Amino acid sequence: MGNFEVLVEVQLRPGISDPQGATIERALPALGFAGITEIRAGKAFRLHVDAPDEGEARRVVNELCARLLANPVIEDATVSILR
């Protein structure tokens, strides 16, 4: 049995308006940042999973994303195994 550190990033799906990202983007010129566009705000979760192998760890976290961490109506989740 291994222990895998996993990063889950949850983002609003393409086409879903992101008022938070848009507001951050609008603030940038006033702070002197130029050339930064298409900001999308999201959430990140770091977690540890006990699983026999990486494939099983990924499967469990994918299910966790589908049932809880992301709302599939408006959000997509990306799962990365860190180590």
Add this chain to the structure above:
Amino acid sequence: MAPRVGVVVFPGTNCEHDVVEAVEGLGGEAELVWHAATSLGSLDAVVLPGGFAHGDYLRPGAIARFSPVMGAVNEFAEGGGPVVGICNGFQVLTEAHLLPGALQKNKGLTFLCQMTEIEVVSDRSALTAGVEMGRRLRVPINHFEGNYTASAETLRALEDEGRVVLRYVGNPNGSAHDIAAVCNEGGNVVGLMPHPERATSELLGSSDGLVLLGALLATAGSSSLVAPCASSPA
């Protein structure tokens, strides 16, 4: 007999007593149902009131959906029983997949606490049965995540099937199609962002909420929308 309305209380719910008072003022009976309950007993309607269920952690309604009571609410809804989610309750119903779509942060990223005008655009829901189409009501909103969002396909289906129940007159939060309330295919599950229980007396600025809650009690008291099931009269 007076219709019995169950008012579900999650940790963090804060509008339950307003709903109880409104229901009793209209001649109904109301009882609080703690979220850990696994059955609803004999009820004619269920209301999921507003507040911050489970602290709104992760997303509003995301954790509440896993509360034990939601299994019983699901069953009640499947049996055709009227279920109304107000504000946070609407968010819980979308997370529980009892209603389509999702409630996003308001356009403009501000918490909105204000009177709104809404128009009744469907009378095929438990909350608007018998209410004149096109009737305009003044009912307050009080939310940060009330911006109704759904896929183009879902929005088309809602419009085609008369499942958009209420629309804002002057969209306060960016909701798609000015949507303030939607219902499921059966019309028995309804979610709305405005708070009808806070518009029950002219002293509160409006008594128009009684139109909606009155319609709910009338629906609950009859069996017009309720599919035959053991706990309801034929």
